[in-house]
Amino acid sequence: MTRAAPRVSVVMPIYNGAAYLAASIDSVLAQTQDDFELILVDDGSTDETARIIARYAAQDQRVRPIAKANSGIADTLNQGLAVARADWVARLDSDDLMVPQRLERQLAFVAANPDLVAAGSYYEIIDPAGARHGSRTPLPRSREELQRFLVAREPLSFLHPSMIFRRQTAIDLGGYDKRTEPAEDVDLFARMLATGAPILIQPEILLYYRVHANAVSARSATRQFMSVRWTYHNFYAAREGRPTLAYDAFIEHERRRPWRDRLALKAQLLSDGLYRRSTIALVGGRKPLALAYLALASTLRPGKAIRRALRSVMPSHPTPKSS
Structure with a gap:
């Protein structure tokens, strides 16, 4: 049965x-x-x-x-x-x-x-x-x-x-x-x-x-970062009735953006990579290096750093206890 x-x-x-x-x-x-x-x-x-x-x-x-x-x-x-x-x-x-x-x-x-x-x-x-x-x-x-x-x-x-x-x-x-x-x-x-x-x-x-030290390579992280941007470019385009783009067309679209936008994008990508490296260094027992990566990442994206800091001081929600 x-x-x-x-x-x-x-x-x-x-x-x-x-x-x-x-x-x-x-x-x-x-x-x-x-x-x-x-x-x-x-x-x-x-x-x-x-x-x-x-x-x-x-x-x-x-x-x-x-x-x-x-x-x-x-x-x-x-x-x-x-x-x-x-x-x-x-x-x-x-x-x-x-x-x-x-x-x-x-x-x-x-x-x-x-x-x-x-x-x-x-x-x-x-x-x-x-x-x-x-x-x-x-x-x-x-x-x-x-x-x-x-x-x-x-x-x-x-x-x-x-x-x-x-x-x-x-x-x-x-x-x-x-x-x-x-x-x-x-x-x-x-x-x-x-x-x-x-x-x-x-x-x-x-x-x-x-978290593993070799979990995600820099190349894979970059592709993942751009894939997320592509996904949500098309998500919001569809919501607003605009045409969506194939991945290669999206990458070309990003390359043609004004230089200030391209610079901001590079800073965001570098910041996300530094946040990732900070976590890897932390779990590897290298706290000073983790803090250095975190400081650099925060400098590149202060808004994200502020949001993370605010959430960290909110009332904690601990792991559920066994009954």
Whole structure:
């Protein structure tokens, strides 16, 4: 007999993730909300990933393994979506950890806000050893904050492994678009927002986000940065009835902007890179270097630095405690 659909499907794409995979799986299996399925999609790994997945699948019937040839993150996620059975999909990467109450708290949040199409959360940075290095409190947390982003025509970027979203909406929109990698998640959530349904951040720390020194190369970070800008250029163009652009046409459009705009764009890209390097240095135990990167980034984008500082002094929202 076919088992009843679970309350939530956790989709985890994996490529050579053996180093932290067992810990990530354990964090899901330890959830206080135990009515879930864990879909592990192995994207052609060549390390011990397949053996780890097989071990867990043999121990727990909620673990559903999928093995496929290597084809990239968008295809991997789409295969997970295709077999998911729950109305809600929660994302997790193979090196991150769920707080034990994450699924319980996220399901409660979306139940209390039935118009949401997706939701993320606050999160805590951890290093390769699992030590904590401070929390992050992204926006928007309310419909008013979301509206301010939209009125200002600003991009919205949600931390993918913190997200929960409606499975059917993602499928109806065509799932993840391989052409938008490495910003396939930004593109999907932008298309969700374009339906008119809100996406909000739940003001609770529900994820431990692991940072590696070599997680993202400078070249990949630049492509990701420009892909996000391209996605939201087209998002706001469509909202305003203007033509959208293919990626190459968008890059050419950016090159033809006035020199002051190009200079501001370069400063923004450099600042974002420095913020990223600051976090990497911090988790690597190099606090003076982290502070130096942070100071340079703040100089390039003082507005962002002020917003981050203001959020850091707001009342904290601690990790939920076990009951």
